[in-house]
Amino acid sequence: MSGELPPQVQNQLAQLQQLQQQAQALLNQKSQIELLKKETEAAYKELESSSDQVVVYKNVGELMLRSDRDKLLAELKERSDLMELRLKTVSKQEERIQSRFTQLQEQLRQSLGQAPPRGS
C-alpha cells in the first residue's frame, strides 16, 4: 500500500510513527517517575510521623545501614524534589512531541490532499 504513496508522504508517515514511539516511551518514563515519587512521599510521611528516637535503616543494595531520621528525611525530600523536576522536564518533552505531531499531521493531510489520485 505504501508503495503507491509519494516518497514525501512515506517520509512523513515514518516520522509520525517515530514520534508516536517517542511519545509512548515518554509516557512509560513519566508513569515510572510518578510511581517512585509517590513511594518516596509515602516513606517521607511515615518517617515524619515517627518519633525522633525511631530506629531507622537505609536500604543500600542487600545491606541495611543504620541511619539518622532527620538525615533520611532530608534525603527523601531531596529525592522527591528531584523527581518533581524530572516530571516537569518529561512533561515539556511531551508537549514538544505533541506539537510536532500535530504539525506533521497537518502537513501529511495537506500532502495527501495534493497527491495525485491513485492509478493516474
Added chain:
Amino acid sequence: MTEDQVRQLLSAYQQYQAEADALVRQLSLAQMTEQGLGRAVTAVEALSSAQVDQEILVPIGSGSYAYAKLASTDRIILNVGGGVSLDKPVDQALETLKKRRAEIGEGVRKLGEAVSKVEGEMAQIQSVIEQLEHAAAGSEGVVQ
C-alpha cells in the same frame, strides 16, 4: 460481513490479546506480592511464640541459611518504601502488613475481573470468526 469488517474484528482481537497479556502480567506480580505479605504476616505472628536468644536460621539465598539468635520478639524492622526501613512494635507492624495485604488482595480481585472481562470480549470475537469460517466453508462446498 465485508472483508474490512473482518479485518477490524481481527485487529480488535489482537488489541484485546495484548491487553489481556498485560493484565495477566500485572495480576501475577500482584499475587506474588500478596503471597510475600502473607509470609511476612505468618513470620511476625510466629514471633509472639518465640523466645529472645532462641536459635533461628536466617535465609541468605538459594535455600542456604546462617545461624543466628533472635534479639527481639516484640519489635521488627518494616520496609516503608523509598529505601527506608523502620523499627516498629510487632502489633503495629502486623497491622500495617495486614492492611497492605488487604489492599493488594483487592487489587488482585479487580485485576482478575478485568482479565475475565477482556477474555469474554475475545471469546465473543472468536465465536463470530468461527461462524464466518463455517459459513465460508459451507459456501465453498456449494460451489464444489
